[in-house]
Amino acid sequence: PRSKLLTFEGCNYFRQRLVLSTLSSRPVRIARVREDADEPGLREFEAGFIRLLDKLTNGSRIEVNETGTSVFYHPGLLAGGKLEHDCSCQRSIGYFLEPLMMLAPFAKCSVCVTLRGLTSGPEDPSVDYYLMCVLPLLKKLLPVGEVELKIHRRGVGRDGCGEVVFSCPVVRKMRPVQMTEEGKVRRVRGVAYTVRANPSMANRMVDSARSVLNKFLPDVYIYTDIVRGAEAGKSPGYGLTLVSESTEGMMHAANGSSHCMQTVQCFSQWSCSPLLLRYQKTLEDRQHYCSLKRESE
Numbered sequence: 001p002r003s004k005l006l007t008f009e010g011c012n013y014f015r016q017r018l019v020l021s022t023l024s025s026r027p028v029r030i031a032r033v034r035e036d037a038d039e040p041g042l043r044e045f046e047a048g049f050i051r052l053l054d055k056l057t058n059g060s061r062i063e064v065n066e067t068g069t070s071v072f073y074h075p076g077l078l079a080g081g082k083l084e085h086d087c088s089c090q091r092s093i094g095y096f097l098e099p100l101m102m103l104a105p106f107a108k109c110s111v112c113v114t115l116r117g118l119t120s121g122p123e124d125p126s127v128d129y130y131l132m133c134v135l136p137l138l139k140k141l142l143p144v145g146e147v148e149l150k151i152h153r154r155g156v157g158r159d160g161c162g163e164v165v166f167s168c169p170v171v172r173k174m175r176p177v178q179m180t181e182e183g184k185v186r187r188v189r190g191v192a193y194t195v196r197a198n199p200s201m202a203n204r205m206v207d208s209a210r211s212v213l214n215k216f217l218p219d220v221y222i223y224t225d226i227v228r229g230a231e232a233g234k235s236p237g238y239g240l241t242l243v244s245e246s247t248e249g250m251m252h253a254a255n256g257s258s259h260c261m262q263t264v265q266c267f268s269q270w271s272c273s274p275l276l277l278r279y280q281k282t283l284e285d286r287q288h289y290c291s292l293k294r295e296s297e
Contacts, residue, residue: 005028006021008028008030010030011033014030014033015098015099018050022057025075027072027075029071030073034069040067040069042064042071043088043090045095047064048086048087048096049096056100056107058077060076061073061074061076077108078103078106079107079108080107081109081110081112082113083114087115087116089158092118092119092123092126092127093117093127094127094129095124096117098125100113101135101138105138105141107168109170110169111167112166113165113167116162119162119164127149128191128241130149135147137177140175141177143173143174143175144171145170145171147167148166148167149165151163152231153233154227156233156236156237157234158235161234179249182246182248183246183248186246187221188219188245189221190220190243192209192223192225192240193225193227194238195237196233201238203224205238209240209271209272211269212269213242213275242255254273254274255271256271
């Protein structure tokens with residue numbers, strides 16, 4: 001019925017609106033998308049996300065006006081299946097991977113999607129963020145099957161050329177998860193990677209990050225991923241992803257890429273800042289409690 005049509009204005013929450021429209025089977029119209037901007041209408045990465053939705057669904061109807069300032073989306077059946085998608089280099093793969101993880105458990109068939117583009121970028125979390133933090137939470141919700149996210153090739157910079165594969169089985173029901181207590185931090189895990197760069201930079205990132213985190217707890221392990229040859233993209237770069245786990249199983253992540261800072265030591269310490277600011281309460285290790293002070297200021 002026509003009364004089910006939902007109307008929104010602006011480009012805010014663009015992905016969330018289309019994801020919820022797909023799950024609820026309610027058509028939406030998004031008007032006045034950057035209407036007053038110098039370059040009005042949809043951006044390339046937003047159009048790419050619409051194309052990804054079109055591949056995932058069967059029977060969807062999508063209408064975009066000539067200026068790109070109005071989008072009508074009538075969702076079809078969320079079919080799933082095996083598909084490939086080239087992501088826009090304006091945003092990283094994480095921009096497309098996040099809504100894909102929301103939709104995949106509700107698809108009619110198992111989902112196996114190959115995404116190509118930037119594995120890390122300045123505006124979106126890297127794929128390591130989803131691999132180390134979001135994927136464990138998704139596995140708690142799904143009772144059967146294996147949800148996997150594999151990084152086949154890393155790509156940084158505007159040249160992209162990264163490749164990841166996300167797969168999710170058919171899910172008939174989801175387990176309830178109760179996570180109300182934050183708990184105290186008991187350990188930190190992470191990965192420092194380099195792409196077509198000096199391998200020593202990864203070790204320097206690890207040493208610099210540990211010099212900050214070991215002041216508060218001893219259980220800190222950061223492994224290195226040195227990418228060369230066919231597993232690397234065309235542009236050099238490096239990055240760091242950190243994930244803290246509490247005594248109650250709560251996880252928080254922070255990540256950074258070489259787009260943000262150039263000095264490796266400063267970059268690593270800057271990447272630790274979100275975790276330190278998030279846990280201004282107390283941190284717990286096996287032997288004692290210690291108060292977290294903002295020594296970095």
